[in-house]
Amino acid sequence: MEKRERELREKRKKLREAALLALIAIVLAFSATPNGRELWTWLFAISEFSGPSQQSPLRVHVIDVGKADAILLECQGEAVLLDAGTYPRGDTVVDYLLRVGVTELKYVIPSHPDSDHIGGMAQVLQEIPTQEVLTYPWPASLCQSTEYQNLLQATREESLSCRQVLPGDVFSVGEARLQILGPLKAHEDSNNSSLVIRLDFQGFSALFCGDIAYEAEKDLVKSGVDLDVDLLKVPHHGSASSCSSRFLEAVSPAYAAVSAGPDNSHLPREETLRRLEETGAQVCRTDVEGDLVFSWDGETLSLWTERQYNRALEYALEKLVQ
Numbered sequence: 001m002e003k004r005e006r007e008l009r010e011k012r013k014k015l016r017e018a019a020l021l022a023l024i025a026i027v028l029a030f031s032a033t034p035n036g037r038e039l040w041t042w043l044f045a046i047s048e049f050s051g052p053s054q055q056s057p058l059r060v061h062v063i064d065v066g067k068a069d070a071i072l073l074e075c076q077g078e079a080v081l082l083d084a085g086t087y088p089r090g091d092t093v094v095d096y097l098l099r100v101g102v103t104e105l106k107y108v109i110p111s112h113p114d115s116d117h118i119g120g121m122a123q124v125l126q127e128i129p130t131q132e133v134l135t136y137p138w139p140a141s142l143c144q145s146t147e148y149q150n151l152l153q154a155t156r157e158e159s160l161s162c163r164q165v166l167p168g169d170v171f172s173v174g175e176a177r178l179q180i181l182g183p184l185k186a187h188e189d190s191n192n193s194s195l196v197i198r199l200d201f202q203g204f205s206a207l208f209c210g211d212i213a214y215e216a217e218k219d220l221v222k223s224g225v226d227l228d229v230d231l232l233k234v235p236h237h238g239s240a241s242s243c244s245s246r247f248l249e250a251v252s253p254a255y256a257a258v259s260a261g262p263d264n265s266h267l268p269r270e271e272t273l274r275r276l277e278e279t280g281a282q283v284c285r286t287d288v289e290g291d292l293v294f295s296w297d298g299e300t301l302s303l304w305t306e307r308q309y310n311r312a313l314e315y316a317l318e319k320l321v322q
């Protein structure tokens with residue numbers, strides 16, 4: 001009896017080994033065909049959606065939250081969140097952070113108190129451990145919204161340190177330098193009162209402008225501060241009242257990232273996109289490409305998009321079921 005069981009076990013083991021060898025042979029044979037090679041290329045593309053960007057020391061994620069802003073900066077193991085979308089998008093932002101492995105934030109920075117920038121921020125502060133919240137001393141008249149009060153309440157409830165920042169202040173995320181450039185003047189509207197932040201890291205630079213319009217753009221250009229960067233997070237979702245020619249001339253970005261979504265505001269505006277293209281910038285839009293991830297490895301800037309990833313995944317699944 002025992003002998004028969006031993007023989008059966010041996011037989012099953014040999015069968016499993018033969019099946020494994022046959023599977024390897026099929027995969028190798030398929031890989032040598034044109035379809036197989038294409039499949040592997042796409043599979044590598046999929047793994048590389050986050051693969052090389054995960055290896056890069058610096059990543060800038062423009063998260064798709066519709067016509068709103070949520071930008072994640074990661075550098076050498078530290079992370080900063082600029083804005084957090086609207087209130088219903090709090091889940092989207094938290095899920096995104098966890099999906100890319102961010103379980104702690106060094107700074108959370110609201111660009112200005114408008115609901116499409118800070119609506120989801122209270123939820124982020126409640127769910128993701130955060131070291132410090134950086135704000136600007138906006139006048140009380142701009143801070144009356146429920147969303148802003150919720151943000152302050154979450155900061156208090158979580159006993160988070162909250163610091164007011166001013167132009168000239170410098171912070172670090174990893175070895176990347178974050179410098180506050182604006183607002184340079186008091187403006188009555190909240191858009192022009194947005195924090196303007198410049199990021200520099202090993203030859204790469206980016207500019208984040210919240211929802212500033214011509215007036216605040218003019219303040220920046222007039223100040224003579226260095227605005228020339230590789231990546232511009234386009235102000236105010238690409239509205240017609242932002243991205244003046246003089247401002248774009250000073251910024252001269254290689255990439256321009258627009259955060260927009262389908263709604264009645266018809267953003268980004270055609271004339272703004274035209275001005276951006278005239279500067280030679282490659283325009284990338286969350287309403288077209290989904291989440292955008294820019295990664296810098298010290299020499300090359302790469303762009304990875306959610307749509308590109310989805311297309312690669314669909315293609316790979318098609319090939320697998322064929």
Ligand SMILES: [Zn+2]
Binds near residue numbers: 067068237
């Ligand atoms: Zn906005």
